[in-house]
Amino acid sequence: MDALAALRDRLAELDDLEGLMRLAAWDQRTMMPPGGGPGRAAQLATLERLTHERATADEIGAWLDALEDAGGELGDLDRDVVRLARRDYERRRRVPADLAAELAQAASEGQDVWQSARADGSFAAFAPALRRNVELARAYAECVAEDGQAHYDALLADYDFGLTAERVREVFGRLAEALPPLVAEAAARGGADAELEVPVDAQKAAVGAALEAFGVDRGSWRVDVSPHPFTSWIGSGDIRLTTRYDDGRLESVLAAIHEFGHGLYERQIPAELARTNLGHGTSMSVHESQSKLWENHVGRHPAFAEVLAAALGGAGFEITPAELHGALTVVRPTLIRVSADPVTYPLHIVLRFELELALIEGTLDVADLPAAWNDGMRGLLGVEVPDDATGVLQDVHWAGGAFGYFPSYALGVLIAAALWERLESDLGDRSEALRRGDVAEIRAWLAEHVHRHGRRLDTEPLVEQATGRGLDVEPFLRHARALVA
């Protein structure tokens, strides 16, 4: 069992290094003076390189061989430690250092090019960088693919191990079929969705009230402001959310609630998994399901609108809970993903999935991407794209070389709805508790059915275990129909 102790020591070390990387990235986005940029880039690159060295060292292979031979003698937890360690080790080992360096450089340069191309609205200026990223993503997929695995599926495995393009296409196909009529119905009705103009102080009061109700305390959480809201987990007792306050609407509140969902997932991972390779959220989809559950099903719940409206009123912004709920659940097709409403949002993702799959499979040329984008927006959402800046250039993901990431945004929405249905079927309707801001049972249910597994279950097994069904579109469609009704 010396191999087990050695492996667990190394995994703890890797977890420490990854926590430090998250700390350095969090600091960069919230605290660091701009002059720290070049130094921080060097520090992060050094940490990345050392982590890679330590994660792919030959001795790990020897420990894993010994432990796999001794499989029967290991407890359940250690068997999972070894299983995931083998998976991570093999995937990382398959990427040559040169390719990893080229991927990192292309991602960094791609984001720079994208930033100015978007500012100029010029897709042509971005196309060469995108083409390079697509080619490198294929080369990367070639390295990490299991025997016979398609390139896109190999990429998907970095975000949601075990999912396939085929499975995603099946699920998203159902969305592409069922949602557009709902959206058209909502759009045709139009109506009373005047923009809110909420003063920042009132927004802050609502953010504070929501997070306090959820149990965000200063002992283990931080809440800061950053240009793009995000969550970081530095250690199991150190969870950090951000939000932003730069418009008069309530995106600040929804963003804080969304990020809380990510944070709570990491916060409620059991202590016995800390500093192992199992002690974090299992996948991008399941992580997103946690943020979307809190955003869509708690934050936008009509009963919770009473808590938020009271906080806004206390800060001098008078609004009835019903008006507030109406404003938070307006359905209206728009151009921009990040500010899309809960019903149209998944269609933005369906489009991106179809396009990136075609790029990776080679059935869509980069030059044809803007036209395909604009056609897709017309077909799925019924909107005309006036320019590339608000069209194909709006997201950073492809510029940063991330292909296979987008599906998790919509899968998270679907999983959130399925979990919420199951949660309410177990615990009963949440209206009364949410009116009081009481989420203790929701937290406990999520801890028991989702968080406690850490990485021990992958996306689909976890969803099956928690909901009793596989990935399922119907709970979300029921939720969407109720919002449009």
Add this chain to the structure above:
Amino acid sequence: MDALAALRDRLAELDDLEGLMRLAAWDQRTMMPPGGGPGRAAQLATLERLTHERATADEIGAWLDALEDAGGELGDLDRDVVRLARRDYERRRRVPADLAAELAQAASEGQDVWQSARADGSFAAFAPALRRNVELARAYAECVAEDGQAHYDALLADYDFGLTAERVREVFGRLAEALPPLVAEAAARGGADAELEVPVDAQKAAVGAALEAFGVDRGSWRVDVSPHPFTSWIGSGDIRLTTRYDDGRLESVLAAIHEFGHGLYERQIPAELARTNLGHGTSMSVHESQSKLWENHVGRHPAFAEVLAAALGGAGFEITPAELHGALTVVRPTLIRVSADPVTYPLHIVLRFELELALIEGTLDVADLPAAWNDGMRGLLGVEVPDDATGVLQDVHWAGGAFGYFPSYALGVLIAAALWERLESDLGDRSEALRRGDVAEIRAWLAEHVHRHGRRLDTEPLVEQATGRGLDVEPFLRHARALVA
């Protein structure tokens, strides 16, 4: 020259890792929620261990051998890179991993024991931990000592390479002789030193005015609050100060100015030294000379009192520059080092140096330390120590295993005074510029005579280069006499 590139890459990596350690420590003291404590300790220990491994690896020795053989072909800068790399490498290699681990553990446990012993005022409770630290410090000195080097001198080399107990004793002997009569004179006069009661908002205005005058901008600096003021340099364009506001006096302002001096040193290290082993302050004494120069000679300058008084007045706290200057330069013997005035301060250090030297040399037993402390306070400062909490237990250094550190506090005061005399002799009296808050020439003079060398000159050579003389007590004594007059 491949060895040079390899060495420089490794040194850059080590500098990155050390920057990350400072970031993690800064975050721990300013931002981290308390629940992050255990995780952070593990992250820091991992970083420390990896850094040690990378800094002591055999290949470095091989690169150094090759470069020392090729000495003549190297430029000046690279010769210094190699010279310091050899020194650091040999010192780190001489400490066995077991001893390093034991030192770290004893330091951590010692600080815990000290904290509760100080709260209880019980030296007896602390004595065993202190004894263990003394023994481990001797064992450590035994490892790192050059041939025939005394234990204490070997310890001193971690803070001020090249200094010896003999040299420190000579310098401090002169202080022990010349200062007590001055202090007695000031104490006998007593007089108008009523405590200020400055509201926190006014303190903040004064801190802001001072730092703005000094050129602290948001592009490369942060200023935060922490229980113990400190400075951290995360990268050459990322300097972070803290201060604290927990009393009605102006320690907040003096602390911020003091920390600025540390920060400016690191900020003005030339870019060509960044990410080498030469790109930081050269020693504890010289670092402290920078903080003390700004604190004692700028912050407490009668002309700069006009800037501070104006800021205080603007925030509603009316005081004349002369009253303010008087309050900032009261001389009065007290029990506590950290709040001592500029004249009595070095005597607190003289006492600690004599005692720690005797502990390490074995001429003073730990059990006899409180009595020796109390005798020393009576002899040097003329004060009676009422209890160990405000006596021998007041500082954390020995609890954390730091022996040889204290002298730098007083040496810094002496070097600051010598640099200031030389600076004014080069630039002329600073009163007129300081009345306007103009420190541009001071910054430039320090950059040229101190900061630009990085670690290329050790303490004494640097002082000689900058002042034209060796370590010298007289400039400080002239300054002290002027304050008491």
